[in-house]
Amino acid sequence: MHAWHWVSSAICLVGMILFAVTGITLNHAAGIEARPQVQNWTGVLPQALRPSLSLKAANSALPMEVRRWLREQTGQRVPVRPAEWSDDEVYLSLPRAGGDAWLSIDRATGEVEYERTDRGWVALFNDLHKGRNTGPAWSWFLDIFAIxxxxxxxxxxxxxxxxxxxxxxxxxxxxxxxxxxxxLVVLLLH
Structure with a gap:
């Protein structure tokens, strides 16, 4: 029993410290000032890539060649995930831990607008604490950590x-x- 207790405590030590600290930052999120940094980028999709946008069905991912071009232009990887397709534009939400991003492509003109918001390290650690927008690998880590x-x-x-x-x-x-x-729950919570 001592060995199981010792080994599990060694595995959990750093995670429990981080979980406790982020528990405090989450509890006092309104009092922690954040200065989000927003990056904007605009461009025009090359004429040769525009036909690939007209062939796509609703809720499909952006074509690989468009994702590749966007990565070259913005420096950001564009994941394979369903986009929102309308008659006028393609919109892709790109949520991530500690921030957010999105891009919009006008299907007629090829105009591209990309925005990325970084909310800082406190927001990153809070999102890691909650498992928000962290992906399946982090979800598995949280489950194993919890066990x-x-x-x-x-x-x-x-x-x-x-x-x-x-x-x-x-x-x-x-x-x-x-x-x-x-x-506390019985007497003081609404």
Whole structure:
């Protein structure tokens, strides 16, 4: 039990510290001033690429050659994801952790508008905490981290039981850890 507790705590240590810090920043998000940095880029899609926009069906991804051209022009990778196609334009939302981005292509003129917003490191860490716009790899990491935290807590509970006989304040402290949040929810939340 000691080995499981020790190993799970070692695996969780840095993640739990970051989770605690981002929990504080999320709790006080309104008081933390952010200065978003917005980058705008406009251009015109080459004539040779415009026919590929007329062949696409609604909710399909941008053609590979258009994505490649956009990456060359903006320096940003454009993922393969469904875009919003209307008669006049193609709109692609590009949400990301710690910011946002979008692009719009006029289907008739080829005019392209791209905007990227970076909300800073606090927003990035808050989004990582929530798993917002982070992708499947981060989602898997959060699930594995959560399982390791459960192992850490449950083995800690077993170790508390093993050593509680020598420490009379163990169970009153555990009960306080349960009672305080329950009382706050029952008495002080709307």
């Amino acid at each position: 390791a935290c459960l192992v850490f807590c449950l083995t800690g509970l077993v170790l508390l039981k093993l050593h509680a006989g020598h420490r009379p304040s163990t169970w009153p402290m555990v009960m306080a850890g349960l009672a305080i949040p329950v009382l």
